[in-house]
Amino acid sequence: MYLWLALFFFIIGGLEAMVLRAQLALPNNELISPETYNQLFTMHGTTMIFLVLMPALIGLGTYLIPLMIGANEMAFPRLNAFSLWMTFMGGTLLYFSFFAGGGPDAGWFNYAPLSENNYSSSHGVDYYLIGLILTGIGSIGAALNFVTTVLTLRAPDMKxxxxxxxxxxxxxxxxLILAAFPLLNAGLFMMLIDRQFDAHFFIPSSGGSAILWQHFFWAFGHPEVYILALPAFGIISEVIPVFSRKPIFGYKFVASSTVAIALLAFGVWVHHMFAVGMSNTVNGFFxxxxxxxxxxTGIKVINWIGTMYKGSIRMTVSMMFALAFLIDFTIGGLSGASFAIVPIDWQLTDTYYVVAHIHYVFLGGTAFxxxxxxxxxxxKITGRHLSEKLGKxxxxxxxxxxxxxxxxxHMLGILGMPRRIYTYPDLPYWKILNLISSIGAIFMFVAIGIFxxxxxxxxxxxxxAEDNPWEAWTLEWSTPSPPNLKNFEQLPPIHSRRPLWDLNNPDNPDKRLN
Amino acid sequence: MSGMEYFLRFENWSAGWLLFFVFLWISHVVVLKSSRVHKVCFASGLFILYLVFGSPLALLSEYGLHSTAMVKQMLIVMVAPILILNGVPKNIFAGSMRNDFWNSGNSKKLVMVAWFLGALAMWGGHFFGAIVMSAKTGLAICGISAPIEGWFSAVPENLILAVLLLMGVLFALPVFNPNRSHRIGALQSVAYLFTSCVSCSILGLYVTFSAVSNATLNTTTLRNPFSLSSIADQELAGMLMWVPGCFLYVFLCMAILMRWYDEKEGQLKPQPLIMKTKKIEQIHT
Amino acid sequence: MQFPDIEITERLFLYFGIVAFIIFVLVVFFINRFTVKYRDKGEIPVQSGGNEKFEVGMIIIAVCITTFFLVMTLMGMKSIQTIPDNPKADLNIIGHQWWWEARYTESGVLTANEIHIPVGEKILLGLTSADVIHSWWIPDLGRKLDMIPGMKSYMWLYSEKEGEFLGACSEFCGAQHARMRIRVIVQSREDFEAWEQGQLKEAKFSSDALFNRGKQVFEERTCTNCHSITVNQDSADIGPNLTHFASRKHFLSDMKENNKENLRAWLKDPQQVKSGAKMPNFIFPEEELEALVHYLSNLK
Known part of the structure; x- marks a missing residue:
C-alpha cells in the first residue's frame, strides 16, 4: 500500500518537474506564470520528499523488517494502518489546496516571513502545514513501530x-525520525498558530524571529536528509553483498558509521544557514x-566497493542500480562536502549547484x-520477476x-543562476545548459514510463519465482514467494548474520555470534 | 602580548601543581600493579588535570574569559575522568563492599543518579562559574549578573573544580568502570552517553545564542591576551560545549559499538577499552 | 597584500575540486575494475568480512583531508568576514519585494537597483530587509549574505576592476524572485564622486509644458504615496525613489532597459510586464501616459 501510494505521488511529482523543466528550457519563457511556477516547485519538493521517498522507504521497511528478523507481523499492525492513512490524508489535503484557491507557494522549506499571512494570502500554506503535520504523525507512528518491532519481535536466536x-x-x-519529526511538527504548529490565530512567532515586525523558523526547519531538515539516505544505504548494503556472493566488507564499520551519522546528523544543521549572517565562531564549528x-559516509562507500573486491559479481538490474547509486551518490556526497567549506557555501548556496546536489543525493542516492x-x-513481494530487459x-x-x-x-550554479527562479535572462551559456538539462528530463520521463x-x-x-532466486542469505528468502499471511511456520537456525548461508553451506559457516 | 606568548611564558606554568601530579603518577606506578596502557592513560589523565589546575589556562579565568572556563570544565568533567578510570586496573575496586553495593539491585537507580550528577556537573558547574565570573567582572554573563560582594566569590575555584572532577568520575563510572562486569551494556552505554550529549548540546545552544541577544555584550571588549570580544568569547564557549563535546561522546559511542559488534553473548573480557584495540593491532603486526 | 575575497573562494574551490575529482575517479575506477575482473565465474569466492587495518587507515586519511580543509576554511572565513566590533556601514542596502534600496551613509545619496561603488576600495555593506528574507549576491564580487527583516548583517564589498557586475537575489522571496536582479557599477573615484554629486542635485524643473503636465499627473495620481521625487527623502520607501530615475540605465530590478517604450508598457499595465509586482494598474488615459513617460524619462 505504501509503495502504491509512493508510486502514485511519484507520477504526480514527476509531472510537476516536467512542467518546471519545460518552463526553464528557454530564457525569458512565459509558459506558466510565476505564481504557478512557485506553487509547482513547492509541491514538487514537498511531494517528492514527504509523499514519495518517505512512504516508499517506510513501505519497504514495513514489508521487510518482520520478514528479515523472523517475525510474523509488525509490533502494532493497527498503528501501521493508521500511519499509512495519515500519510495518505496528508497528501490528499496538500493537493486539495489547488481546489481551495491555490497551492502553497513558499517553497518546501516554507521560510518565514514569506510564508506568513502578509506575504502569502492564499490558503495554500495552511494546507501545507496541516498536510505535513499529518504525514509527520504518520511517519512518527511508523518509526515507533519499527523500533518496537526490532526490539521485541526478533527471532529468539537473533541478537x-x-x-x-x-x-x-x-x-x-x-x-532519527522519532527525534526529528517532532521538531518539524512543533515548528509547523507554531506557524499554523501564527497564520490562524495571529500569533507572531516568526514575524519580525512584531517581535518574532524569522531565523527561528529556519532553525526549527533545518534541525529537522538535516536529519531528514539522512532519514531518506539511511534506508537506501541499507538496501545497497543488502544488494551488493548478495550479488557479489560475499559478505559485506566491514560489517562493523558500515553499521557503526550508521550510528555515527545518526548522532552527528543533529549537530550539523546550521550548514544550511551559513549565509544567514551568523558569526564566524558559530559557522566555523558547524x-x-x-x-x-x-x-x-565515505567509509560506507569504501566498504561497498570493498565488498566487490574478489567477489563473484552478477550484473542484475538490481546490482546495476546499486552501482549507479555508488557513482552518483559519490558525486552528491562530494558536492555536499563542498558546502561545509564555508566560503564556497557563501558563493554557491541557493544556486543551481544546490539543486544539482540535492538531486544527486535524493535521486541518484535514495531513488536509485x-x-x-x-x-x-x-x-519476494509478488512472486514474479520484473523483466530484466525492460529493466535495463x-x-x-x-x-x-x-x-x-x-x-x-552544477555549472549553472557556478555561473550564478539562483535557484527557484521561474525564468532567467539570456546570459552567456545559460540558455544552452538549461535546454540540455530540460531534454535530459525527457529521458527520465520515458524511463519511468518503461518502469x-x-x-x-x-x-x-x-x-x-522461487523462494530464493538470488541465493541470498537473510531470513525473508526462506519463506515462499510471496510469503504466507503468517510469515514463518518454522525458522532456520540462526547463529550468524547470514542464516541461510550457514544452512546452504554447512561445511563453511560464518563465525557464530551466539 | 599575543596569546601564544602568554602560553609560552614560563612563570605562567605552575611548578607546584606539576610536582603534585608527578608525585601522584609515581605513586600510581609504585602502588598499583598496572599495565603500560594503564600507566599511559593515567598519565594523560593527570596531564589534563595539570592543564586545568596549573597551566596558563588556570590563570586565564582571571580575565573573565568564558571560553577558557568552559574548556576547563569540559576537560575536568568529560575527559579527565574517562582517562583516569581507564588508567586504573580492575583490582582497585575489588573490595567486597563495593561489589555488594553494585549488585544490590539498585544499580539501575544508581545509573540514573550518575547521569544526573553528570548533567548537574555540566549545568551547575557552568552557571556557578558564570555567577562567580559575573561577580568578578561586573558583566552579565549568560543572562546572569551577580553582585560583586556575594558569598560565592569566596568559594575557592579549585574546590569547585575538585567537586566537578568527582562528579565527572561518578558520571563516567557506569560506562567506564575498571571492573567491566559492573558496566552497563553496550547499547545502554550509547544511550547513556548520547542523552548526556544532548543535554550538553542544549546547554551549548543556550550559551551560544544567549550571546547574540545580550546587547551589553556587544559593546564591551574584555582586556585579555587574545583580544577576544565578549560576544565572540561567549559564542566560543557555547560552541565548544556543543560541538567538540558532542564529538567526544559520539566517538566514545563508536568505540563501544565497534567492540559490541564482535561480542558473543556472555563473552565479556574484563579489560579496558583501549587495551582491546591495542591487542587487535598486535595481532595484525 | 590581501587577496580579494573572490580569489580566496576560488582557490579553495580549486583545491576542493582537485581532491573531489581524485576521489571520484578512484571510485569509478575501482567499481569498473572490480565489476570487470570479478564477474561471476560460477565459483564461490572466499567469504572474507573485511580488513580492519585498511578501514582504520582510510579513516585516518579521511581525517587528514578533513583537517586540511577545515584549516583552510577557517582561514578563508577569517579573511573574508572580519567585521569591526561596532560596525558602521558605508552603504546600506534594504531589500524589498522585488527591488533594492541603497543608501549611502556619508553622502546621503539614495538610489535603487543600480549601485555605484568606487574601484579598489573596501566598502562595508549593511544589509537588511523591509519585508521577507532576501539575499545579496554578486557572484563576481564575493560572498552572499541574507537580508533578514529585523536584523542587520554586514559584509565587505570590493572590486579591483571597473565595470558592471550582475547579481541576483538568491533567497526565494515570492512571485518575482526571478526578476529581482541587481547591477553594481564599479567606477573610478572621480566618476563615482561625479555621480554622487549628480544624485544630490535637486529635482529637475523645466518650463517644458509636457514635462510639467507629467509632474502634475504624477502628483495627482497618488504616485507620490509610494515614490518620492525629492532628493534623499526616504519617508515614502514603498517604491523606489524616482528623483533621478532617468539616470538609471535599467529599471524593474534590472529587468528592462530604461527607455520610453518599456516605460510606457510598464505604466500602461504593470502586471502584464511583471506579474505580481506591487505597482497597481492606474489605467491612465493616453494623454496622461504620454506626459508621465516624458516626465519620468527626463528626471536625470
Missing amino acids: LNMLPLFVWMMFINGF AASSMLIGIP GIFAGIFYWFP WHLWLFVFGFNMTFLLQ LYNIFITLKKPRS
Whole structure:
C-alpha cells in the first residue's frame, strides 16, 4: 500500500518537474506564470520528499523488517494502518489546496516571513502545514513501530548485533525520525498558530524571529536528509553483498558509521544557514561538524566497493542500480562536502549547484537505492520477476537522463543562476545548459514510463519465482514467494548474520555470534 | 602580548601543581600493579588535570574569559575522568563492599543518579562559574549578573573544580568502570552517553545564542591576551560545549559499538577499552 | 597584500575540486575494475568480512583531508568576514519585494537597483530587509549574505576592476524572485564622486509644458504615496525613489532597459510586464501616459 501510494505521488511529482523543466528550457519563457511556477516547485519538493521517498522507504521497511528478523507481523499492525492513512490524508489535503484557491507557494522549506499571512494570502500554506503535520504523525507512528518491532519481535536466536544491515539502518532510522519529526511538527504548529490565530512567532515586525523558523526547519531538515539516505544505504548494503556472493566488507564499520551519522546528523544543521549572517565562531564549528559527518559516509562507500573486491559479481538490474547509486551518490556526497567549506557555501548556496546536489543525493542516492531494492525484492513481494530487459532500458535511460539533467546544473550554479527562479535572462551559456538539462528530463520521463509498463506486464504474468532466486542469505528468502499471511511456520537456525548461508553451506559457516 | 606568548611564558606554568601530579603518577606506578596502557592513560589523565589546575589556562579565568572556563570544565568533567578510570586496573575496586553495593539491585537507580550528577556537573558547574565570573567582572554573563560582594566569590575555584572532577568520575563510572562486569551494556552505554550529549548540546545552544541577544555584550571588549570580544568569547564557549563535546561522546559511542559488534553473548573480557584495540593491532603486526 | 575575497573562494574551490575529482575517479575506477575482473565465474569466492587495518587507515586519511580543509576554511572565513566590533556601514542596502534600496551613509545619496561603488576600495555593506528574507549576491564580487527583516548583517564589498557586475537575489522571496536582479557599477573615484554629486542635485524643473503636465499627473495620481521625487527623502520607501530615475540605465530590478517604450508598457499595465509586482494598474488615459513617460524619462 505504501509503495502504491509512493508510486502514485511519484507520477504526480514527476509531472510537476516536467512542467518546471519545460518552463526553464528557454530564457525569458512565459509558459506558466510565476505564481504557478512557485506553487509547482513547492509541491514538487514537498511531494517528492514527504509523499514519495518517505512512504516508499517506510513501505519497504514495513514489508521487510518482520520478514528479515523472523517475525510474523509488525509490533502494532493497527498503528501501521493508521500511519499509512495519515500519510495518505496528508497528501490528499496538500493537493486539495489547488481546489481551495491555490497551492502553497513558499517553497518546501516554507521560510518565514514569506510564508506568513502578509506575504502569502492564499490558503495554500495552511494546507501545507496541516498536510505535513499529518504525514509527520504518520511517519512518527511508523518509526515507533519499527523500533518496537526490532526490539521485541526478533527471532529468539537473533541478537541485536546480528541484524541484517537493512534492518539495522531502519532501526537507527526509527530513532532519527522519532527525534526529528517532532521538531518539524512543533515548528509547523507554531506557524499554523501564527497564520490562524495571529500569533507572531516568526514575524519580525512584531517581535518574532524569522531565523527561528529556519532553525526549527533545518534541525529537522538535516536529519531528514539522512532519514531518506539511511534506508537506501541499507538496501545497497543488502544488494551488493548478495550479488557479489560475499559478505559485506566491514560489517562493523558500515553499521557503526550508521550510528555515527545518526548522532552527528543533529549537530550539523546550521550548514544550511551559513549565509544567514551568523558569526564566524558559530559557522566555523558547524563547518567542522559538517565535514566530519562526511567521513562515516565515505567509509560506507569504501566498504561497498570493498565488498566487490574478489567477489563473484552478477550484473542484475538490481546490482546495476546499486552501482549507479555508488557513482552518483559519490558525486552528491562530494558536492555536499563542498558546502561545509564555508566560503564556497557563501558563493554557491541557493544556486543551481544546490539543486544539482540535492538531486544527486535524493535521486541518484535514495531513488536509485529504492529501484535497486524494488528489483531485488519484487520476486519476494509478488512472486514474479520484473523483466530484466525492460529493466535495463529503464536503468540506462534513467541514468543517462539523470546525469544529463543534473550534472550541468552544477555549472549553472557556478555561473550564478539562483535557484527557484521561474525564468532567467539570456546570459552567456545559460540558455544552452538549461535546454540540455530540460531534454535530459525527457529521458527520465520515458524511463519511468518503461518502469511502470514493466510493473504492469509483470503483474499480469503467472507466479513463477522461487523462494530464493538470488541465493541470498537473510531470513525473508526462506519463506515462499510471496510469503504466507503468517510469515514463518518454522525458522532456520540462526547463529550468524547470514542464516541461510550457514544452512546452504554447512561445511563453511560464518563465525557464530551466539 | 599575543596569546601564544602568554602560553609560552614560563612563570605562567605552575611548578607546584606539576610536582603534585608527578608525585601522584609515581605513586600510581609504585602502588598499583598496572599495565603500560594503564600507566599511559593515567598519565594523560593527570596531564589534563595539570592543564586545568596549573597551566596558563588556570590563570586565564582571571580575565573573565568564558571560553577558557568552559574548556576547563569540559576537560575536568568529560575527559579527565574517562582517562583516569581507564588508567586504573580492575583490582582497585575489588573490595567486597563495593561489589555488594553494585549488585544490590539498585544499580539501575544508581545509573540514573550518575547521569544526573553528570548533567548537574555540566549545568551547575557552568552557571556557578558564570555567577562567580559575573561577580568578578561586573558583566552579565549568560543572562546572569551577580553582585560583586556575594558569598560565592569566596568559594575557592579549585574546590569547585575538585567537586566537578568527582562528579565527572561518578558520571563516567557506569560506562567506564575498571571492573567491566559492573558496566552497563553496550547499547545502554550509547544511550547513556548520547542523552548526556544532548543535554550538553542544549546547554551549548543556550550559551551560544544567549550571546547574540545580550546587547551589553556587544559593546564591551574584555582586556585579555587574545583580544577576544565578549560576544565572540561567549559564542566560543557555547560552541565548544556543543560541538567538540558532542564529538567526544559520539566517538566514545563508536568505540563501544565497534567492540559490541564482535561480542558473543556472555563473552565479556574484563579489560579496558583501549587495551582491546591495542591487542587487535598486535595481532595484525 | 590581501587577496580579494573572490580569489580566496576560488582557490579553495580549486583545491576542493582537485581532491573531489581524485576521489571520484578512484571510485569509478575501482567499481569498473572490480565489476570487470570479478564477474561471476560460477565459483564461490572466499567469504572474507573485511580488513580492519585498511578501514582504520582510510579513516585516518579521511581525517587528514578533513583537517586540511577545515584549516583552510577557517582561514578563508577569517579573511573574508572580519567585521569591526561596532560596525558602521558605508552603504546600506534594504531589500524589498522585488527591488533594492541603497543608501549611502556619508553622502546621503539614495538610489535603487543600480549601485555605484568606487574601484579598489573596501566598502562595508549593511544589509537588511523591509519585508521577507532576501539575499545579496554578486557572484563576481564575493560572498552572499541574507537580508533578514529585523536584523542587520554586514559584509565587505570590493572590486579591483571597473565595470558592471550582475547579481541576483538568491533567497526565494515570492512571485518575482526571478526578476529581482541587481547591477553594481564599479567606477573610478572621480566618476563615482561625479555621480554622487549628480544624485544630490535637486529635482529637475523645466518650463517644458509636457514635462510639467507629467509632474502634475504624477502628483495627482497618488504616485507620490509610494515614490518620492525629492532628493534623499526616504519617508515614502514603498517604491523606489524616482528623483533621478532617468539616470538609471535599467529599471524593474534590472529587468528592462530604461527607455520610453518599456516605460510606457510598464505604466500602461504593470502586471502584464511583471506579474505580481506591487505597482497597481492606474489605467491612465493616453494623454496622461504620454506626459508621465516624458516626465519620468527626463528626471536625470
